Amino acid sequence: MKSEYSLETPAQELESLHFDNRFLRELPADPDCSNRVRQVPKACYSRVKPTPMAKPRLVAFSEEVADLLGLSEQACETELFAEVFAGNRLLPGMDPYAMCYGGHQFGHWAGQLGDGRAINLGEVLNARGEHWMLQLKGCGLTPYSRQGDGLAVLRSSVREFLCSEAMHHLGIPTTRALSLVLTGEEVTRDMFYDGHPKQEPGAIVCRVSPSFTRFGSFQIFTYRDELEQLRKLVDFTIRHDFPQLPAPGVATYLQWFEEICRRTADLMVHWMRVGFVHGVMNTDNMSISGLTIDYGPYGWLEDYDLTWTPNTTDAQGRRYCFGQQPQVALWNLAQLANAIYPLIGQAEPLEEALKLYGASYQRGWQEMMAQKLGLRQFEAASDEALCKELDALLQSAETDMTIFYRNLTEVGAGQPEPQQLDDEALLAPLQEAYYQPEQLTEEHRRRTADWLRSYLQRVAGDGREEEDRRSQMQAVNPKYVLRNYLAQLAIDKAESGDYSLVTELLEVLRQPYAEQPEQQEFAAKRPEWARHRAGCSMLSCSS
Ligand code: AMP
Ligand code: MG
Numbered sequence: 276m277k278s279e280y281s282l283e284t285p286a287q288e289l290e291s292l293h294f295d296n297r298f299l300r301e302l303p304a305d306p307d308c309s310n311r312v313r314q315v316p317k318a319c320y321s322r323v324k325p326t327p328m329a330k331p332r333l334v335a336f337s338e339e340v341a342d343l344l345g346l347s348e349q350a351c352e353t354e355l356f357a358e359v360f361a362g363n364r365l366l367p368g369m370d371p372y373a374m375c376y377g378g379h380q381f382g383h384w385a386g387q388l389g390d391g392r393a394i395n396l397g398e399v400l401n402a403r404g405e406h407w408m409l410q411l412k413g414c415g416l417t418p419y420s421r422q423g424d425g426l427a428v429l430r431s432s433v434r435e436f437l438c439s440e441a442m443h444h445l446g447i448p449t450t451r452a453l454s455l456v457l458t459g460e461e462v463t464r465d466m467f468y469d470g471h472p473k474q475e476p477g478a479i480v481c482r483v484s485p486s487f488t489r490f491g492s493f494q495i496f497t498y499r500d501e502l503e504q505l506r507k508l509v510d511f512t513i514r515h516d517f518p519q520l521p522a523p524g525v526a527t528y529l530q531w532f533e534e535i536c537r538r539t540a541d542l543m544v545h546w547m548r549v550g551f552v553h554g555v556m557n558t559d560n561m562s563i564s565g566l567t568i569d570y571g572p573y574g575w576l577e578d579y580d581l582t583w584t585p586n587t588t589d590a591q592g593r594r595y596c597f598g599q600q601p602q603v604a605l606w607n608l609a610q611l612a613n614a615i616y617p618l619i620g621q622a623e624p625l626e627e628a629l630k631l632y633g634a635s636y637q638r639g640w641q642e643m644m645a646q647k648l649g650l651r652q653f654e655a656a657s658d659e660a661l662c663k664e665l666d667a668l669l670q671s672a673e674t675d676m677t678i679f680y681r682n683l684t685e686v687g688a689g690q691p692e693p694q695q696l697d698d699e700a701l702l703a704p705l706q707e708a709y710y711q712p713e714q715l716t717e718e719h720r721r722r723t724a725d726w727l728r729s730y731l732q733r734v735a736g737d738g739r740e741e742e743d744r745r746s747q748m749q750a751v752n753p754k755y756v757l758r759n760y761l762a763q764l765a766i767d768k769a770e771s772g773d774y775s776l777v778t779e780l781l782e783v784l785r786q787p788y789a790e791q792p793e794q795q796e797f798a799a800k801r802p803e804w805a806r807h808r809a810g811c812s813m814l815s816c817s818s
Contacts, residue, residue: 285349292344294368294398296333296726298408301511303504305375305418313418314387317491317501319508320372324742325362325394325417326425328477329458333357334774335781337440340483344399351454357579360454360481362394367395373417378491378559381594385508388446388559389419389494392427395487406470406515410487413479426462430766430810432478433777435570437765439482440786441757442567447545448538449567450484466809466817467587469771476770483567490611491559497614505620516564525715528618533628536608538565540635543601546782548643549753550676552597554586555816558607569817572814574758576755577801578710579669579676585814596773601636608632629794646751648730649735649744657765661733664726670720673710675800680752682708684745686727693731699726754798755785760805761797790805 283291285535291563297318305321307313315321349358358364365371380388394417396409412435413427432455438453439452458477465472488508496505513531520534521527542565546553562568574585581598589595595603620626641653643664648688669679677783685704687693693701701724706712734744756782765776783794794809805811 281596285347285353286355288346288350289353289359289366292368293400294366294370294397295406296368296370296397297406297515298395298398298511299370299372302485302507304372307705310416310418312416312420315375315389315418316499317504319373319504320374321418322370322372322393322812323394323417324365324371324417327363328361328414328458328460328479331361331363332457332459333356333360334455335436335777336437336454337452337781338377339440339443340451341453343401343405343483344409344453344667345401345458356454359396360411361458361479362411365396366418371396372485374492375418375419375495376491376559378489378496378557379494379607380557380559380608381589381592384498385557385559386498387419388421388491390417391420391423392417392425393482396481406485407483408487410482410484411479412482413458413477424462425818426458426460426477427479428464428475429457429461429478429769430475431478432594433761433769434573435480435482435768436625436764437780437784438565438570438573438757438778439480440781442551442789444785445545445549445753445787446757447549448542448565450487452560453483453622455480464817467813467815468817483566484562484564486512486562486564486566487568488512488516488563489559489568489770490561490563490607490614491557493565494558494610494614497617502617505615509615512563525619528615529624530626530766532612532625533631535563535565535611536628536632539604540632540639541565541750542567542602542634542723543604544639546600547640548647548751548754549756550579550597552576552583552585553593553600553757554584554589554595556595556600556603556607556815557564558610561604561607561611571816571818574759574812574814576676577759578673579679579764581670585812587813587815590794601640603667605629605632640799643751649684649734649739649748651739651787657733660728661726663674664729668719668723668726672715675708675710677753677756677758678708678798678800679705681754681798683752684748689732694728694735701727707808708800710782724735750788754790755769755783755787755794757784758797758801759807759810760801761803763808763810766810 277454302319305315306319310323341351371394375389378388393410393412394414398406398408416425436452436455440447456479461474463472464479515525552574560569572586582596584596645653682704768776784796
């Protein structure tokens, strides 16, 4: 953050952001600067200006992201800030462009997609020497808009803004969000594609990330047989986003792919840990840096259901449901392997790297489960069966995943011989996790109590202080996540002009692992009214 002795006014702070646009400078540009929808061959990007918006108004900003860029809170509250992050004004050094990429959508090659409503403003070089790309989402047409209008509505922008920051505070790799700005424009959306279009308030999120490059950014070149451009983008990515790797060459390309496999595995482990469902894991929505990217019809698991997906478009196939994510990530990595194959010319090492994904995921998942359960480490001999039975139990009654794990710490707490407790005493701390406690069968209660006894036995064998175990468990089992209904409540209020819940949620989600007793209401499981309500349990790509 700028010191309070800074000689600059808040607006001057913005004017003096330092831009160093490496992506533009080092990669092939589209020579055509006209803003009309078209195929763009042999280019990583097209220069295009954001469309001016009627009446920009700041709704919220993230202090932490502002700080990354070296901006004070005062700078974020200026009129200039709202103008810039609605795309109405450019700061010195900004040079806007939309990125070209393709992708597999729902398993099928979809050809050119690209930034249809996102425009990069440039790369801020901060005082720590880090590059941060700024990208507006919802700021008008680009050459990649296809049939779209290039805009974004308030509800989806609130969701992207809050979830990006919530994920970061959960310790999960993600693109960040600097700001949420209302545009003052109305946007027409048919939310469920059922012939009921509505006018909605338009909004723009400024996303911030070291990179917005996707698996599909490489795929597009290979599909078009543009290998020179492919190599340029791969070399660029290795140089800047994987600086720990040696200079580009075949061996480095393989190391790079292995690293992408490891990072993707790590990301999947995180999503499975917290119950995050991305909803649209198309290859254009997979970050090459292993970040969570493109928050659309994502959702948070309420009751533990491996087949759950928030995305209505995927309700039939459930390709992207919760339990499928690690598998789909592998499928996506295989598409990336195909895309870079021409630079490597050997299939075998790529196949080996894909196996490495499986092994990394497996190892990461086991470590993660051990942590969630408060164990020193995963012991396959006992813990495989323990986890398997837990998985079955969680699915056999409607159980809130977040509350279950958070409260598991309390089972038998303070008891010298907790395994001796009767069923009722053992189960008491978990009651809150059940959506329909009155429907729990005797058999389910007994089975759960049995499981808890084996679990406590296993914990006792570890011989750790209860306090140690509690703090380990609390550090990986969040109390606060962006529950689907909470995001929807914030949206309902925001649509009526009250933005207070957006800011409140942003604040609570800053410390998802802390108890925050005064914020208890935000840890509550989904209320019944939200069970089937649009926006809470069902989302579409219409955003
Ligand atoms: P998504 O499924 O949101 O990742 O989007 C897939 C593709 O559609 C990307 O190329 C987006 O840029 C594009 N897209 C989504 N919504 C719009 C829109 N309203 N206007 C233009 N392009 C869009
Ligand atoms: Mg996308």
